Amino acid sequence: MSDKLIQLRLGIGAICLAAFLLLIAIPFWVTSPSNVPNIILSPIFWPNTLAIITALTGIGLVLSGLSLFSVKAPKSFNSEKNTRAFFRLSILGFIMGITILVMPSLGLVWTMMLVFSSSAFLVGTTYTKTAIICSIVLPLILYLFFAHVAGVAIPQGDYVRLP
């Protein structure tokens, strides 16, 4: 992606974000008491100020993008590689999402064992045995430390509870 395209996309994105904040997010999701004596003290003053500065930054990015020469950057991946990369990213996103969902019922330790092994195999590790051993040992060591030394209440889950 060229610098010109990056600046333009970011600039337009920043202006859209500022508009979203000013028109929707701040009016609906920031609560302000009705008896505020001065607008400067209102809880909405700071977010509004930041949104306006974001819009100005966006305009600056667009203008600087327009003044740049368009130099097309060389493509680093072919389309097949890109598709595979996006597929791997989707799986990682799925792993992260499922981690949050199953951790309360499966427990942190067992979830982390699955997360370790699945992410290691996702990146195509050639150290299969090491990955399997680490996926079991590392979460257990961390459990022992956090639960028994640091006194952190590690979620145990509903199925197999650790001592």
Added chain:
Amino acid sequence: MSFIDNIMAGFSLVANLESFLALFVGITIGTVAGAIPGLSATMAVALTLPFTFSMTPITGILLLLGVYKGGIFGGSIPAILIKTPGTPASSATILDGYPLAEKGQAGKALGMALWASCTADLISNLALILFAGWLASFALNFGPPEFFTLILFSLTIIAGVSGESLLRGALSAMFGLLLATVGLDLIYGTQRFTFENPNMMGGLNFIAVLIGLFAIPEIIGMVWNPKADEGKSRALGNNWVTFQEYRNSFRSIVRGSFIGVFLGSIPGIGAAPSAFLSYSEARRKSKNKENFGKGELEGVAAAEAGNNGVAGATLIPLLALGVPGDVITAIILGAFMVHGLQPGPMMFLINADIIYGLFIGLIVSSVFLFFIGSIAIRGFKYVADIPRSILFPSVMVLCVYGVFAVNNNLFDVGVMFVMGWIGFFMIQYKIPAAPFLIAFILGPLLEDNFRQSMLMSGSSASILFRGPITWFFWLLTSITVFTIARAGIKTRQNDS
């Protein structure tokens, strides 16, 4: 009692094996904890606190101070080797430390980090001893308007860490400031962007945002292109830092140490802004400024000097006024109270032996830090030799445990993941992450001090110019903005 009498009384208190052993063990624990991503120095100090209950006050507090100092240095090890700051303060070390590691010069970067840390630590400790009273009384004069102007000036350091585009750096800072508004309004207690979710009412957890922004994008990047760094040397390398290289960076180290001392003596500023300010100043003054961010040894030295310079100075308001300078010194304040001591001006009269005993212990800690740090660097080099396909899943597991342990809250893990994807997007669009982090730290302080000033003055802006301290910071801010603008215009003229 005279100064010499106090020193002798302090020496008689700490000149025993137990005290030095506590300091040594403390620095070792701190270095190891700081080197593990997700295990911050704060957490290590908090975890060590219960172990000090059975010790004498001086031994217990030396143990905690050792953990604190070791933790601040230890954070630079994973920052350089795996681009994951062990502590928030070592975020600035990443900027040049990691590129050096990628060039196969991690040993050089870690060596410089150690030398700079020990030098800054020593300067900071000496400053604590020599200027405790004076600096503390200076910081005591700060009210909300002074803090507001100071933080506004601190925000100009964003220009120094914005990389190739100041506008992209500004946009990143805006994201950070906006994210920092999430939570309950401190004056009226109303909700801002919380969506009625109780987890968001206290704002987003800083550790979750920090780890999400710096560690998770690396994992996502690894998944995006698993073969990207194949064959790249990330080991320590045969090169160790030379005395000549240390001498070349000495000015930046001393400057960074004094920045650390100054910012550390003001409660609430902390080590991360100091590290970034020191880095920014080193970059501005360096002959190799274009090399900063690409693997400049002086950048590592400046960042480490900035964050370690804070370590001794945060004890100035703690000991002289009883006001903690940051979260860690707040925990240490708790340790003093547990042992029946009340830090403050009276402690210099009633428990002068303990105060001066701590000063001696702190000086010795710089020497211990050097030796323990040297061993730790060699020990942690194995982190660099671990295959990436094993290392990054391990980092992921460490991050999840570390972030969860801060508040025992699954929501924080979710925040970390979301921030990770935002961080990855920022890398793709060449948006620097450092301004985001600085703004996220300073944003609430800036807003609170501004609104408190307005409350004090009945919404009159004249309070922001009320005295010499505010004028001093306005002047500094104006000079910095003018310099940035002039440099920008010059760059554009050179390009065209």
